[in-house]
Amino acid sequence: MTTVLVLNGPNLGRLGRRQPEIYGTTTYAELAEQCVAWGAELGLEVEVRQTNWEGAMVDWLNAAADEGIPVVLNAAAWTHYSYAVYDACAQLTAPLVEVHLSDPSARPEEWRHASVVSPHARAVVAGEGVLGYRRALGVIASSLA
Numbered sequence: 001m002t003t004v005l006v007l008n009g010p011n012l013g014r015l016g017r018r019q020p021e022i023y024g025t026t027t028y029a030e031l032a033e034q035c036v037a038w039g040a041e042l043g044l045e046v047e048v049r050q051t052n053w054e055g056a057m058v059d060w061l062n063a064a065a066d067e068g069i070p071v072v073l074n075a076a077a078w079t080h081y082s083y084a085v086y087d088a089c090a091q092l093t094a095p096l097v098e099v100h101l102s103d104p105s106a107r108p109e110e111w112r113h114a115s116v117v118s119p120h121a122r123a124v125v126a127g128e129g130v131l132g133y134r135r136a137l138g139v140i141a142s143s144l145a
């Protein structure tokens with residue numbers, strides 16, 4: 001089975017409690033469980049991680065680059081300004097899919113409209129809540145088929 005990493009950036013560990021009017025009521029633990037189950041349906045072994053530390057995210061992305069592992073990435077706020085995340089994504093060779101629960105391009109803060117991940121992503125899934133992760137895994141599965 002192909003291993004896929006689902007990597008989540010800062011504040012996403014508080015999903016379900018964090019601004020539920022924007023991000024929904026599903027908790028991070030529930031999201032992680034669902035991603036594993038959706039992955040199994042697609043024949044993928046999914047590992048879900050979250051960090052509030054940019055260096056940890058860069059280390060995970062570097063390891064994914066070394067090992068040729070596909071990635072679903074919600075870089076959260078780093079999406080909008082982290083050139084370290086940009087450079088790490090640039091090194092990936094297996095498919096990368098960018099995912100967001102909300103649609104940052106439709107939100108009022110101008111700074112959310114830019115993404116350092118998109119230039120390297122095979123697809124961007126945004127504004128579909130937690131179900132967006134299912135679609136992102138589906139994109140990975142079909143790009144590997």
Ligand code: DQA
Pocket residue numbers: 010011012074075076077078079099100101102103104112
């Ligand atoms: C987010 C959108 C980002 O703008 C924000 O900083 C997040 C979450 C999303 O999933 O909608 O933390 O990536």
